[in-house]
Amino acid sequence: MLIADACNKLRGTYLSICSSGFNPSSLSPITLRTSYQSVVVPKALYGCELWTVIGASDMLRLERSHRFCIKSMQQFHSLTNTDFALASINVNSIENIIDRKKLVFFGQLCRLPNQYLAKQVFINRLVRYLNNDKQTKGFVPEIYRLLYK
Incomplete structure (x- = not known):
């Protein structure tokens, strides 16, 4: 349940920000990354420090939501290499963010x-x-x- 909520918040909050004027076509990916890291990620991962057992399938669901947002803010196709998309705007994987x-x-x-x-x-x-x-x-x-x- 927590993972599903986190996935929904990642995508939902990101899309809400994009529809309120922070459009990926009008802003640089670095600007969007800043709002993503300061608003979207903390909202979605609130309390993740106490999540104890995150299975591989749950982590995959979180990573997919995270990748969707990262690729969308750079206007990359969904089949673009994830490592390239993360590295091009200097963003860590969601697993690394949670571990940190x-x-x-x-x-x-x-x-x-x-x-x-x-x-x-x-x-x-x-x-x-x-x-x-x-x-x-x-x-x-x-x-x-x-x-x-």
Whole structure:
């Protein structure tokens, strides 16, 4: 459900921005990229730091929506090479964007003073994970997966 909503928000918000005056034919792709990265992506990926298990099919759905927007803002055909479309305006894949957001959140938790409940819960979950209480889902196993990656 979260992934479907994120896909709809990626496409819907991008198309809404394009229909409100930010037309790809009248603006440069760099300008559209800026609005895409500052408005569309944060709206679609709100809370993605806490998404724990994103399957390959869900990630593919997100990537397809992301590619649609990237190629549309550059007025490329849908069969254009995705790597070329992403590199030509210096945009990362949606998986890299999500992973970066998770790592930034991890860094914020690590720097949070110990007096906060969020820090105490995080440390508790981390210690439980390190003491072989291997959770199969959750933020801590996801961070370990990213750090191994």
